[in-house]
Amino acid sequence: MSRIEGLVAEIVDVFGEKTSFISAVYFIKRRFYLFGGALGLIMGLPLRDFFFFLLAGGLTSLAVYASAEHYLFKIDHIFFSSSGRSKREIFGKYYANEIGRGLSLRMTEPENLVGSEGRAIEETRSLFQQRLAVELDREFKRSDWRYFVAACLYCQK
Incomplete structure (x- = not known):
């Protein structure tokens, strides 16, 4: 199972059917200005007032953004406060191996191999662990880590 699929499986395990709603809220948060503009246009056109259009659109955009952000922060808090899913544990489980692999590849580049030629294997291993x-x-x-759950679900699509 790939890294993102395993992470999404954990998210689905915690939230179940709410994952599609979380993705929708994240989409709305990313496009908040469109929703505010549309509502401002709907309210401003019948009144034929440009100022009211700007005011309604701006206030609606701010309200949509703030409520979506609050919801997504709450979702992240629920996910990271569940057992076995702290930020450090999630990072260690899904990202640490990739970082270690990248570091080991960089250490096997020719200029690094020439520099470590006189070192003992144990010394090279300890240097790798420190790095x-x-x-x-x-x-x-x-x-x-902001909107982590929603971003993972959104990237999965």
Whole structure:
């Protein structure tokens, strides 16, 4: 099972049938300005007032964005607070192997092999483990954990 499929399977395990609704809310959040503009147009055209169109569209866009963001933050909190699914555990389960693989490939490049020629195998292994720990911490901090569940479901499509 690939990395994203396993992660989506865990998300479906936690949320069940709500996954399609989560994807829809994420789509709405990404396109909030279209929904606000459409509602502003619907309200502004009959009144033939451009100011009312802008006001209704702007307020509706802000309301759609804020409510979708609040919902997606709540979904992320539910997912990461369930047992065995902290951010660090999810990162370790689905992303750490890929980062380790990338680091090992970089260490086998010719210029790195020439530099490690005089080292013992144990020393090279410990150097790899040190670099891996630093790389994992850096990637974990760099990862975007906002709307994580919705983004995973959206990328699966």
